[in-house]
Amino acid sequence: MNQRENWLLEQISGLEKQATDFKTRAYFHQLKDLVDEQYRRIEQTEDEIDGRAWNPSEW
Amino acid sequence: MKTLVIVAHPEITSSATQSFLREGVKDLPDVLWHRVDELTEDDVQNERQLLMTADRIVFQFPLYWYAAPASLKHWADLVFSQKLFKRGDQYPLQDKEVAVVVTTGKPLNQFQAGGSVGFTLDELLSSMRAITHEAHATWLQTFSVTQFSYMSEDQKMTLLINYQRYLTQPAPDNFSHREKWYAQRLQQYLKLAPESESRVLEMIQTEILANHDKIQELQSTLAMIKEGEEE
Incomplete structure (x- = not known):
């Protein structure tokens, strides 16, 4: 997990803890999953681009 | 987008699932929760009007x-x-989206085939799909709520947000x-x-939208590379 993602998840967790109603808590809880998936997709797509750019069969 | 939720449940007051779902969307401005268990012939025109004004009929x-239910x-x-x-x-209903939220005590x-029910939900709901087809409307994937009484707090949170999204998020349900x-x-x-709080919320929003743009950009780069490989 990179620093930026860590910071973002911490901020969202803080809002989740502060929430006084179930709906708001549920929203921030699920928002963490979305953010997690965003960073995973970024990393996986960057890796795939790197992998394809360095494919020896294309040299 | 206006969503009309047509709710049929003869024993709704004793249903924990329906109370939970109702509570989850009662503040959403473009969602109309509408019970039809005690409909009379006098209500028919009003019901048709409601259908015509909705974009998504659930x-x-x-x-x-x-x-x-009957x-x-x-x-x-x-x-x-x-x-x-x-x-x-x-076809007056052709621009509508039609969807089903079905609850059941049996596990999904x-x-x-091979399960204790032996039929898929799509098969069981096929007559509703036929009606949607007749209307030239668009059928959306079914949203099922199974075994609500056994759900953990985390599962209920997921259910609540997924249900809100199901009623209000544009189709198809993709990541973007x-x-x-x-x-x-x-x-x-x-x-x-x-x-x-607003400063933190703004920063979170900026970050999420920036991530969204970055993913789009990376995917477009990847698509170009793949296209180049195929040539």
Whole structure:
């Protein structure tokens, strides 16, 4: 997990803890999953681009 | 987008699932929760009007003997008419999306060949799909709520947000639409937040939208590379 993602998840967790109603808590809880998936997709797509750019069969 | 939720449940006051779902969307401005269990013939024009003004029509009910409760069939028999479905060469409901929220006490994995039910939910709901087809409307994937009483707190949180998204997020349910839905909900929280919180909310929103743009950009780069490889 990179620093930026860590910071973002911490901020969202803080809002989740502060929430006084179930709906708001549920929203921030699920928002963490979305953010997690965003960073995973970024990393996986960057890796795939790197992998394809360095494919020896294309040299 | 306006969503009409047509709820049929003869024992709704004793249903924890329906109370939970109702509570989850009661503040959403473009969602109309509408019960049809006590419909009379006097209500028919109003019901047709409601259908015409909705963009997404969601039928919500518990599975009774593998079908919708009798009250929904009664409602459909009164409200549906040839004119509602076809006028001349026009199909008045053709721009609508039609969806089903179905609740059941059986686990979802039993709704398949080899499971204790032996039939999929799609198979059990095929008559509703046929009606949607007749209207030239768009059928959306079914949203099922199974074994609500056994759900953990975390599972209920997931259910609540998925249900809100199901009623209000543009179709299809892809990642890009999901990102935008969360960003829009964040905007709602931002409007109501005290100043101390609004700065953090703004930063979160900026970050989520920047991530969204980055993913789009990376995917477009990847698509170009793949295209180049195929040439």
